[in-house]
Amino acid sequence: MENVDYIIVGDGYASLFFAHQLIKNNKSFVIFSDEKKSASRVSAGIINPVVLKKFTTFWKAQEQIVFLKKTLDEIEKYTGQNYLIDAPIHRIFHDENEQKLWLKKSANDDLVYFLDKNFAHLEGVKNDFNSGKVNQSARLDVNGFFMGLFDFLRNNRQIINEKFIYSTINTSDHTYKNFKYNHIVFCEGMGVKNNPFFSDIPVVPNKGHHIKVKLFQHLPENITIKKKHFLFPLNDNTYFYGGTYDREQLHYDVDASAVEQLTNGLKEFYPHNFDIEQVNFGFRPTVKDRRPIIGRHPQQPNMYVFNGLGARGILNGCYFSKSLYDFIENGIPLHDEIALKRFFPQ
């Protein structure tokens, strides 16, 4: 029997950012990964403090960005790689009204550090009304991040490539197979619906598709273009365009209507030919009140859930992993807005 402080179930952003808290604090752990393509693996990697439809910001955006950058620096120290891509978002304006709204909003206290007042004209794409730059926005190198962290965890024998079987947990002596654990943290994304301990948490799937495209005319390397969806270069000479949002078509196949939406969206501002090389999709775990769901099981005091990261898995996953760690290890109460008990008073 091997003693571990933690078992983590799942291998997306929630899991890896929580694992980072454990690494920082010298806690022992293993991660169970079913090796399915998580929502995290297909995500765009956008780090964005602004809601680009209405030009507003959100709860703790500035704190979350600062915390993410610090965390990525810490992860770089033990994996030896930088995963932050300094490529700010440029939002293409549809018309003059949007330009005016952007300028007006850029004077607000909460947006002044995010909405750049100087508009930029972008080469290679249609942008008759120019574009606005989102200061402090960036991208995560999604592939690099997962490869780098998985390599590190594999070398330390902290990742187990098998599906976690809930019925095998022995809740009275706190064992699972040959592990004796102090705590289990469930980070399964939409997979939580199969978890008998937490299946009733109100997370709702929102299916997102992206396409990988080959562009016949290259675009600037150091920016992320936003019109309808996000467009940016990947490492292999292709570009990422996505993602869509869909709460209705939840089957496990590619949706032709999503691909059409992406194709039309890209054609709207990219005036050259392109080939679609790949289509991917995933299911965002969303919550009606747009806050994560974090907490302890009411009857099983050493079982926890970390879910509901929504469309902002990177910022939410990184920032709130520390809230969960502090809750478990230091007894610091979870903020009411993210606590599981807002749905299940204990």
Ligand SMILES: Cc1cc2nc3c(=O)[nH]c(=O)nc-3n(C[C@H](O)[C@H](O)[C@H](O)COP(=O)(O)OP(=O)(O)OC[C@H]3O[C@@H](n4cnc5c(N)ncnc54)[C@H](O)[C@@H]3O)c2cc1C
């Ligand atoms: C197309 C698309 C684009 C997106 N773009 C962005 C973006 O640019 N920026 C951003 O911040 N967010 C983005 N998101 C949202 C983000 O991806 C999600 O918020 C995030 O992935 C959720 O992470 P998670 O760890 O909770 O779940 P997941 O990433 O789904 O990870 C959970 C993992 O646990 C595994 N698992 C479940 N049950 C078990 C079990 N019993 N045993 C073992 N393993 C198990 C699952 O198979 C899965 O691999 C995007 C999402 C999509 C779909």
